[in-house]
Amino acid sequence: MNLIFLGAPGAGKGTQAEVVSDTLGIPQISTGNMLREAVKNGTEYGLKAKEAMDAGALVSDEIVIGILKDRIAQDDCQKGFILDGFPRTVPQAEALDAMGVKIDKVVEIFVPDDTIKKRVSGRRVCQGCGASYHVEYKPTKVEGVCDKCGDKTVVRKDDQPEVVLDRLATYHEKTAPLRDYYEKQGKLVTVEGQEEVADTSKLTLSAVGAV
Ligand code: ADP
Ligand code: ZN
Numbered sequence: 688m689n690l691i692f693l694g695a696p697g698a699g700k701g702t703q704a705e706v707v708s709d710t711l712g713i714p715q716i717s718t719g720n721m722l723r724e725a726v727k728n729g730t731e732y733g734l735k736a737k738e739a740m741d742a743g744a745l746v747s748d749e750i751v752i753g754i755l756k757d758r759i760a761q762d763d764c765q766k767g768f769i770l771d772g773f774p775r776t777v778p779q780a781e782a783l784d785a786m787g788v789k790i791d792k793v794v795e796i797f798v799p800d801d802t803i804k805k806r807v808s809g810r811r812v813c814q815g816c817g818a819s820y821h822v823e824y825k826p827t828k829v830e831g832v833c834d835k836c837g838d839k840t841v842v843r844k845d846d847q848p849e850v851v852l853d854r855l856a857t858y859h860e861k862t863a864p865l866r867d868y869y870e871k872q873g874k875l876v877t878v879e880g881q882e883e884v885a886d887t888s889k890l891t892l893s894a895v896g897a898v
Contacts, residue, residue, distance in 0.1 A: 688791050688895070689788065690769045690770065690895060691770045691790055692704040692707075692769060693794065698796045701771050703878070703891045707769055711895075713769060714769065716768055716773070718751055726740065732753075743852075743854040745776065745857060755779075755783075777865065780868050794891060795877045796880050797880060803851075804848075808846070810842070811827070812842075813839070816838065818833055827840060
């Protein structure tokens with residue numbers, strides 16, 4: 688099964704993508720995590736991506752399509768995958784179609800902007816492995832320490848309040864049109880983000896037919 692997870696920054700699409708990935712045993716492919724890794728390693732495209740990311744803007748379609756193409760060609764993706772954060776623009780969706788990648792469902796995790804603005808300030812990310820947490824909704828077992836690798840969890844640079852507003856604007860302008868794009872293909876399912884992560888997960892798993 689090939690799935691796409693859509694959602695505004697901080698709506699919880701990554702968290703839900705992870706739950707579905709664990710349940711179905713197919714990889715979660717987060718372009719945001721791949722880009723942050725590239726930035727950390729100072730690779731050529733990491734250097735190009737950094738400026739856009741820090742400003743809450745999108746990295747160029749060319750770069751992101753390139754890394755995505757390489758990633759889904761790997762062995763572990765042959766039985767299916769979950770795209771988390773890709774596509775984010777209509778040209779990226781068109782590129783996916785042009786590659787002949789068949790998408791079964793597009794899951795939109797919907798959370799109103801006001802709720803998002805409150806939520807992102809609590810978000811934390813592991814500086815080692817990139818795992819995501821939230822101080823209130825998805826806390827680490829030990830404060831400030833990643834459950835998965837033991838490294839330190841930090842606030843993402845682009846989670847600062849001013850940058851979040853820019854990311855939300857970018858989402859509405861560039862990414863939200865994908866709802867129509869996939870609605871027309873009959874693939875869009877919308878899940879309303881709930882107060883409790885576990886409640887959203889139940890709805891998400893049922894939306895993808897995993898329970
Ligand atoms: P969130 O969904 O919380 O905004 P991500 O981790 O998915 O965060 O992405 C972080 C940043 O990485 C984005 O703001 C953008 O700059 C860049 N990025 C990730 N995926 C894409 C993509 N498909 N196209 C362009 N830029 C991307
Ligand atoms: Zn970690």
